Amino acid sequence: MNLAIVLVIAAVLALATILSVAVSRSLQAKANAILAPTVCPIDVEAFRNLINPAEDDYLRCRLPPGQFRVVRRERLRAMAAYVHVAASNAAVLVRVGEAALAAGDPRIAEAAHELVNDALLLRRNATVALARIYLALAWPNSGFAAVRVVDRYERLSGTAMLLGRLQNPAASVRLSAPR
Amino acid sequence: MLQPHSFLWHYLWLAPHVLQVVLAVFLWRRGLHRLFPVFFAYTLFEAVEEFTLYGMDVHPSVSGESWWFAFCVGLVLEGAFKLGVIGELFLHLLGPRTALAKVGSRLISGAGAFLMLLAVLSAAYVRMDHPKYIWSYRAHILLQSFYMIECGLVLFLFLFVAYFKLGWNNRTFGIALGLGILSCEHLGAWAVTASGILVDKQYLLDFLNMATYHLCVLIWFYYLLLPQKSVTTSAVPLPEHNLALWNQELERLLHQ
Numbered sequence: 001m002n003l004a005i006v007l008v009i010a011a012v013l014a015l016a017t018i019l020s021v022a023v024s025r026s027l028q029a030k031a032n033a034i035l036a037p038t039v040c041p042i043d044v045e046a047f048r049n050l051i052n053p054a055e056d057d058y059l060r061c062r063l064p065p066g067q068f069r070v071v072r073r074e075r076l077r078a079m080a081a082y083v084h085v086a087a088s089n090a091a092v093l094v095r096v097g098e099a100a101l102a103a104g105d106p107r108i109a110e111a112a113h114e115l116v117n118d119a120l121l122l123r124r125n126a127t128v129a130l131a132r133i134y135l136a137l138a139w140p141n142s143g144f145a146a147v148r149v150v151d152r153y154e155r156l157s158g159t160a161m162l163l164g165r166l167q168n169p170a171a172s173v174r175l176s177a178p179r
Numbered sequence: 180m181l182q183p184h185s186f187l188w189h190y191l192w193l194a195p196h197v198l199q200v201v202l203a204v205f206l207w208r209r210g211l212h213r214l215f216p217v218f219f220a221y222t223l224f225e226a227v228e229e230f231t232l233y234g235m236d237v238h239p240s241v242s243g244e245s246w247w248f249a250f251c252v253g254l255v256l257e258g259a260f261k262l263g264v265i266g267e268l269f270l271h272l273l274g275p276r277t278a279l280a281k282v283g284s285r286l287i288s289g290a291g292a293f294l295m296l297l298a299v300l301s302a303a304y305v306r307m308d309h310p311k312y313i314w315s316y317r318a319h320i321l322l323q324s325f326y327m328i329e330c331g332l333v334l335f336l337f338l339f340v341a342y343f344k345l346g347w348n349n350r351t352f353g354i355a356l357g358l359g360i361l362s363c364e365h366l367g368a369w370a371v372t373a374s375g376i377l378v379d380k381q382y383l384l385d386f387l388n389m390a391t392y393h394l395c396v397l398i399w400f401y402y403l404l405l406p407q408k409s410v411t412t413s414a415v416p417l418p419e420h421n422l423a424l425w426n427q428e429l430e431r432l433l434h435q
Contacts (some may be wrong), residue, residue: 003304004374007323009369014334015363021337022356025347091344098346101275117278123343124282 028095039089047082050075065141072140080133087126093119182305183382191389192233195396196226202396205404211350217267218354221260222399228253247314251321257327263333264358271351272340279343294331298324307371318371326366333359353402357395391410 050057054073060068093115100112182188203222206212212219235241235249272282300319336355340347347355360416368384371377 003301004370004376007301007327007370011330011363011370012366014330014366015360017334018337018356018363021341023354025352067226094344100273113275116276120276120278120343124279127342173188 038091040085042082042085047079050079050082062070073137075132075139076140080130080137081130082124083133087123087130090119090122090126094123146167188382188386188389191386191393193230195389195393197394198396198400199223199226199338202403207261209404211403215264215267215350215354217263218261222225222265224260225257225412228257230269241348244314247318251314251318254318254321254325258329259356261329261362262332264354265329265336268336268351268355268358272336278346283339286339287332290335291328291332292374294328297331301327311329319369322365323373324370326362326369329358330362330366333362342430348401349405353399353405356402357398360398361391361395364388 056072059071063071095118097112097119100108101116189419199222203212203219204213206219206222218414230249232246232253235246269287273280276283302324305320305323333355337359339345365388368388372381372384
């Protein structure tokens with residue numbers, strides 16, 4: 001009896017999730033046809049500075065342990081905010097790349113394919129990085145590196161730019177914030 | 180009207196499978212059987228299985244035990260086909276996205292193993308009604324277990340696609356949606372049946388199951404036979420502004 005109730009509730013929740021994903025898919029398809037995708041520029045240099053282990057070591061030497069933990073947590077929160085934006089940008093670029101995949105021009109299709117793969121890798125890495133950041137928030141003294149996210153983001157920027165050039169040589173694309 | 184062996188009951192049992200035969204013919208004629216070979220095989224198998232079970236049900240010489248035994252055998256094969264269809268959908272989604280192929284395969288394997296463990300534990304927890312109805316009891320446990328795994332995997336598929344913002348074409352989406360609705364409803368219905376809560380009103384759940392199956396076949400019809408929309412790249416402009424500045428900044432970063 002109890003098991004049946006649990007399974008019925010699980011089935012209802014699963015059905016609601018599937019239907020909501022299906023509805024959001026059709027809404028998203030309509031929105032994509034109307035709205036131009038927007039990416040939020042990221043100051044990669046500031047992010048690189050945040051994740052620099054040498055900076056952490058310097059702070060660890062200079063600050064008392066309690067204060068270091070407070071500062072480290074603040075830095076980790078800032079890091080998480082950056083990674084969130086990078087992941088959102090990657091999601092936008094997945095959609096843009098997938099829309100361009102059907103292009104008749106093989107050069108555009110190839111660039112779009114590369115962009116989609118890079119964006120998916122970034123999104124995957126961002127997920128792992130976020131998990132590590134939240135783990136590090138619980139243990140601020142532990143080591144942490146999100147360098148792969150930065151590297152991937154830079155590569156993604158290059159691919160998006162190439163696709164942008166191929167699709168529309170007059171238009172411009174920006175993923176990183178100007179200095 | 181909502182009684183076993185009423186006209187509606189016969190219609191709901193047979194009509195979806197007649198439609199499946201028609202669907203299989205359309206799939207063959209449009210060459211879609213090459214694109215979705217497992218789904219095509221599943222569609223045909225399901226139709227043949229249900230016609231056989233229907234024939235056995237209305238034939239007076241077939242005993243209840245024989246019917247349930249045939250049902251269980253069909254169920255195992257059907258379960259294998261459905262898992263194959265989910266695998267096929269996953270391949271369609273991950274095939275061109277090499278970046279996610281490895282992690283996707285690992286995740287779905289892990290999810291499958293976890294769901295199987297959960298299904299075995301749930302099966303062990305269900306009480307047995309009566310030794311006389313051992314075959315129907317076994318069938319209900321099998322159904323509950325299969326739909327737990329199937330429902331979990333389809334849910335995983337939808338969440339995976341939603342998380343990575345993957346786009347799927349209408350056909351893949353239609354098959355997944357039909358399978359998702361089917362497995363969720365069937366999981367709930369068979370869990371109730373296996374628990375023995377609605378022993379006297381079991382036929383109501385049968386009606387629900389059959390009606391849901393009918394709906395899902397219509398969903399497959401709609402999405403598989405609907406003409407595919409052509410995607411225009413110009414409709415989705417890339418985000419823009421300051422390419423020169425951005426390029427300068429990027430090159431500076433890359434050469435650091």
